Amino acid sequence: MSKPIPVHASMDQFDTSKNQILVGGKTLDSISTILDKSVFYAYDKSIVKRQIERFHQAIPKQIKLHYAIKANPYLPLVNAMRDWVEGFDVASQKEMIMAVQSGMPVEDISFAGPSKQEGEIKAAIAAGVTLHVESELELSRAVQFGHELGILPIVAFRVNPAFELKASGMKMGGGPKQFGIDEERLMEILPSLNYQQMQFRGFHIYWGSQNLKEEAIIDAHNKTFELAQRLMDVTPVEVTTVNIGGGFGIPYFAGEKRLNLEPIGSNLEALLVQYPQLEKRELIIELGRFLVAEAGIYASKITDKKTSRGHTYLMTNGGLHHHLSNSGNFGQVIRKNYPVAIGNKMNMTADKEAVTAVGPLCTPLDTLADKMQLTDPQIGDWLVVYQSGAYGPTASPQDFLGHPHVVEIVL
Ligand SMILES: Cc1ncc(COP(=O)(O)O)c(C=O)c1O
Structure with a gap:
């Protein structure tokens, strides 16, 4: 007996009613x-917009949606998305220049990356975007360059959490990682940093990518809120922003299903009640492929x-x-x-x-x-x-x- 042909769940987004795939209405x-x-x-712009609507329908209103430009940096798309999302995450100077020129307010642009070069750090400071600082040396460089430029660098710490994203091929947190600063080390240094030398914003807790398991994302959100609260508790200045990660996947292969955002949204509602101090901060989810793939x-x-x-x-x-x-x-x-x-x-x-x-x-x-x-x-x-x-x-x-x-x- 021949095996059944695996079916892809993800071939329904384009209009094919006339026997042809239409993209934006065109053959x-x-x-x-x-x-x-x-x-x-x-x-197809309308499919990107539909995906953003799916996000907003399920996820609590006060959580902002940022687009990680690396997923698709095609300039006309980035420029269009400027009006549909509340911020951009960039991973290089080129992406940063794109984001700034799109007209996205600089306070809604963040720059992450594990090996930022001096020129990139300076460019981020001069542009006024938030640096997601990934090492202690990077912090001292930012402070030094800020001093030289006469501008207080805007800083958030990228945290390498102790927990891992379950059921994901792309883990970017937990265990030894090149990304961010280990949470244990941050807990040690946060109480005594010289906050006068920077404009401190908060934390970027990014744990992974391309996850299709609602329970794994819910688990990561629970742990992220708990960690953010602990970090805030030892930080002597105000924390204004917490980026709670991303990780929403899309179905690429036969047998995979689209992520159901409803339970993820309900869990976030509950977390906002459970952590009233976090509820008052600017909270961000940062997604790439989920929005555009x-x-x-x-x-x-x-x-x-x-x-x-x-x-x-x-x-x-x-x-x-x-x-x-x-x-x-x-x-x-x-x-x-x-x-x-x-x-x-x-x-x-x-x-x-x-x-x-x-x-x-x-x-x-x-x-x-x-x-x-x-x-x-x-x-x-x-x-x-x-x-x-x-x-x-x-x-x-x-x-x-x-x-x-x-x-x-x-x-
Ligand atoms: C810091 C950060 N943000 C966002 C993303 C985007 O991931 P995805 O396209 O899976 O949403 C990545 C992926 O590498 C990342 O490292």
Whole structure:
């Protein structure tokens, strides 16, 4: 008996009622004509907005939503998001300049990163954004540069909590980590820092990423509030802001389900009651992929079709150099298929064929879809990879083998 075909939960966000994937109301052929390109990323603004609405419907109103630009730094998207979220998190000087120029108020921009260079620290101080300080030396550098520039650096500590995010492939807290300052050490230094030398804001407690288990996020929130309270208790100055992390994941693979935000929101409501002192602070959740990944597709053309010892291969003009994460080489241990479809043949009841879609690179790693059932795939059709709105072009080795870079569009 043949095994049932695994189903991706995440292929319902785009309009396919006319047998075609529409992005922002446009067919792939139209987008291709607009761009004069046959391989591209397209992002649908309405899907980003829907995702932000989902967040606000479930999460208590006083918790602010910040966007981590690293997930998708495509400038027109960042500029559009400026009006939809309450702040930006940046991870480099380039992202910081983007965030500042978008018009986002500087007090709502924070700069995190475990190895900030002197120029970056100075730039953050001069721009007036909040530095998420990740080591004691970084703090003394910030103080020194602030003194030289005649500006008090705006500082929050990134905390490496003692707890770990359960059920997550991307843990950024707990145990030894390059991120932030261990909570035990912070508890020691917080009482006696010279707060005159900085504008102190509070704490950034970031524990991980891409989590689809509500109970794991709830557990991390419980521990984050408890930790924030303990840190506040030993801090002799006012704590104005606590960033309580992010970590909301999206379903990439067959069998995964979308995160249910309702229990996470109800638990946060309860925590705000349980910790009245925290309730009075500015509280922030910082998300990247959750906001943008589902809004993006990567489209390439099938340019050849051949069989090798009974197996059918589709050759395309897109590949790993544009979309490393889809190839399975960006944090996956075992490669799994992203949701993939023939974008101009979306009638899901039509006959399917088992195929492997590959790109132009001379490496078996350059696989876009491995042994997937696709609808009547032919030369000239569009091969579309869903869940491609985050960690796409900027997380891919675009110069590898010298093929053209990919273009992007927001619709
Ligand atoms: C500090 C920080 N914030 C936000 C993010 C964004 O993560 P995600 O896109 O999974 O939400 C990351 C991911 O590396 C991060 O390190």
